[in-house]
Amino acid sequence: MLDFFGDIGGAIMAPLYYVISAVLVGFHTLFGGIFGEASGVAWVLSIIGLTLVIRIALIPLFVKQIKSSRNMQLIQPKVRELQKKYGHDREKLAQETMKLYKDSGTNPFASCLPILLQMPIFLALFRLIDQAAKNPEVERGLMTTQLNEQFGDAVFLGAKISDTFLNTDDLGVRVLAAVLVLAMTATTFLTQRQLMSKNMPADALSGPYAQQQKMLLYVLPVVFAVGGIAFPVGVLFYWTTSNLWTMGQQFYVIRNNPAPGTPAAQAKEDRDRAKAERKGIKTPAMLEEERLAAEAEARRQEQTQARQQPQRQTRSQRNNAQRNKKKR
Incomplete structure (x- = not known):
């Protein structure tokens, strides 16, 4: 599995090695000064810092x-x-659907773009770690032999x-790796489930698109679990x-800007209503409800009024009513 990645992309991957190693070395300079240059904690925090920089760049x-x-x-x-x-x-059908x-x-x-763009970065980091362990004399990007x-050789836990x-x-080591594989698999599953359970309207939970999402909900974690033992x-x-960053991003978006007609939208409306009642003001939804009620x-x-208003009689009806009155 490790050799599978090899020198993938060659010259195509070279710019990525420079970018990733520059961010990695920058964080290592910071954390290495605190925990020690050879410390596993410094390198793990550097990897986490690299992850956050990448995810911030992918926010758009x-x-x-x-x-x-x-x-x-x-x-x-x-x-x-x-x-x-x-x-x-x-x-x-294809023409009308595309229209x-x-x-x-x-x-x-578009839903695949973030993960697709992360894959080359993932592969570059994979290769940097693999080569650092196997061939430290091979310098990639800003990663010197030292x-x-x-x-x-950095050790963490x-x-x-x-x-x-x-x-x-x-x-x-196997226990730690297994825990991390399970964490990666669980967070992959939860990020997918978060969208389906909170931010999908009821009528979108059926049909081909929904079936595709449900399939990915279970297939992706399995793929990561199987592949993770070689990471x-x-x-x-x-x-x-x-994955944790993605969960946090999704939680913020779903909570503050949910799709209409979803459980998240109803939850936001309930929160807004309760907040408005505490402040003694009315939300747009409350004003709309009052307008419809009015x-x-x-x-x-x-x-x-239409039922209670007396009907206008014709002249013939009035004459008949008067004759009947005289007879009585």
Whole structure:
């Protein structure tokens, strides 16, 4: 597995080595001065710092991902209508579906961009750790031979940062690697489930898109669990930290800007209502409810008055009424 990555990309990966190593060395200079240059704590914190820098840089793409995912959810009823209408004509269905995506400003592939852009970074970090352990004399980016030796030999909680579950017979190292693999797998699952359980309207929980999301909910964690046993401890720290960042980002967005018609939207409306009542003010939703209630009351009163208002009689009806009155 380690050799599989090899010198992937060659010259294409070289710029990434410089960028990643520059950030990594920068954080190591900071934390190395506190915990010691060869300290495993310094290198783990440097990897976490690298992760945070990358995720901050990807925030604009994350915003696009959220918007695209939300649009995908909201247009699912229209997608199902198209499937019913053009189910017999696949070419026409594809054309109309793409037109719907374009008109609604939805990119069905936007949700994959953050993870796709992270993969080269992940591979570059993987390679830096692997080479630091195997061939420290090979310098990549700003990682000198001395830094490679420190990086490859750095020990954190009894395990080298370059250790994997598969390349060690040390029980303690395997336990730590297994815990990190489980943490990576669990956070991957929870980030997917967070979106489906909180920020998807009921009518978007069925259909092909929903089925695809449900499949990814279980397939991705399995893929990471199987592949994770070959990841160095340092890479496991990177991916777990990245997942925790994603969970925090999603929690903030779902809580403060949920998709309409979702449990998160209802929860936000309830919070806003309770907050407004404490302050003695009215939210837009409360004002809208009052407006609708006033309109309903006005219609009810109009209907009541119409039933109670006496009907106008014709001349013939008035004459007959007078004759009947005289007879009595």
